[in-house]
Ligand SMILES: Nc1ncnc2c1ncn2[C@@H]1O[C@H](COP(=O)(O)OP(=O)(O)OP(=O)(O)O)[C@@H](O)[C@H]1O
């Protein structure tokens with residue numbers, strides 16, 4: 001089967017231990033190229049820009065909306081932005097007076113551009129661009145009437161509970177904002193693509209303040225601390241399954257809001273205090289406090305899923321084994337050294353400190369023996385060797401589950417969206433169509 005260039009790039013780039021693209025945090029002027037359109041044999045002006053955006057994993061979970069269309073949550077939430085050297089979305093956006101219609105390609109396949117959430121992001125960015133131009137009377141050579149072509153790839157599984165929608169919509173909004181020269185509070189726009197996407201607009205430790213206003217103007221993301229704040233913090237994504245999940249976050253949380261009294265109690269009485277405690281734990285770099293709150297909040301989120309009617313099960317038996325393993329590991333050391341959190345899927349995200357990574361990886365390898373010739377078990381940041389004491393194995397005392405975990409992505413805290421400077425890395429060709437392999 002013929003594979004597109006995009007698919008090949010996504011494969012080659014999967015979890016590479018080094019950056020695939022060069023980044024810059026600063027403003028990048030969209031590049032305008034006069035190219036020859038082969039089909040129409042006429043000259044065509046295409047302006048394009050490529051950006052990348054990170055995944056974020058919440059330690060205080062968002063679950064439940066008070067307004068579906070505007071995506072306004074019933075509680076505030078807080079997340080850690082993961083490093084793009086391991087997990088990222090790359091998006092190229094292009095516009096031209098010759099494009100007939102807006103179009104989007106996701107992971108090599110054309111998708112429906114009329115999806116309401118994509119439309120919300122496009123509409124909001126165009127509105128901001130229009131406003132900026134009338135406010136500042138700027139003459140920009142990119143007409144707002146021009147249609148856009150969007151091409152995006154995730155270098156990790158899509159819709160598998162690895163926050164693809166967060167990175168995806170953050171990247172879409174950031175790229176469009178650079179194309180149209182829009183500044184301002186872009187997390188307000190990303191939020192309207194997917195709630196958790198607003199947190200991917202910043203690096204480091206990020207809170208999404210739920211806000212109070214009906215128009216959602218105060219429901220936005222704010223950086224609590226930058227990515228440099230806690231350099232020892234490490235993240236291990238234990239991939240149990242890369243399958244599409246059965247119940248999506250959007251519909252799952254709708255049912256929870258309708259049916260779970262526990263969710264209402266959580267939002268009204270538990271999360272406000274936890275947000276304050278979590279921010280303080282992060283500011284103090286207090287891993288024990290951070291870890292305990294993270295585990296409790298993940299457990300409460302999954303309890304609200306179970307309290308939903310009919311119940312939603314995102315965790316499976318492997319997830320439950322990981323939970324036991326972490327508690328027994330910490331118990332053995334009489335210290336919270338490792339913490340877990342689970343989103344809407346069975347994959348565990350482990351936070352720990354650099355010093356504990358080699359031993360904990362060995363523990364995972366011992367209790368979930370990987371396939372002997374099944375490829376790399378640990379991808380991403382290199383992990384040093386470690387040996388396991390018999391005492392530790394006995395203290396954990398679980399029955400090993402061969403191949404229970406497919407692979408581990410080893411990463412750390414990272415920066416927010418970036419512009420890719422190298423034009424060779426655009427995902428669209430000069431005609432504004434996805435690059436094809438020859
Ligand atoms: N790169 C992208 N660009 C635009 N949209 C994307 C991108 N990646 C994913 N999406 C959108 O997000 C959807 C997946 O979101 P969904 O919430 O089901 O899964 P997830 O984000 O991987 O998991 P979770 O939010 O539970 O962690 C996709 O079907 C697609 O519509």
Ligand SMILES: C[C@@](O)(CCOP(=O)(O)OP(=O)(O)O)CC(=O)O
Nearest residue numbers: 058061062194195196249250343344
């Ligand atoms: C469990 C979560 O990952 C839920 C994420 O939900 P989404 O942001 O994917 O939902 P929508 O706003 O409907 O797009 C928890 C979190 O990231 O805070």
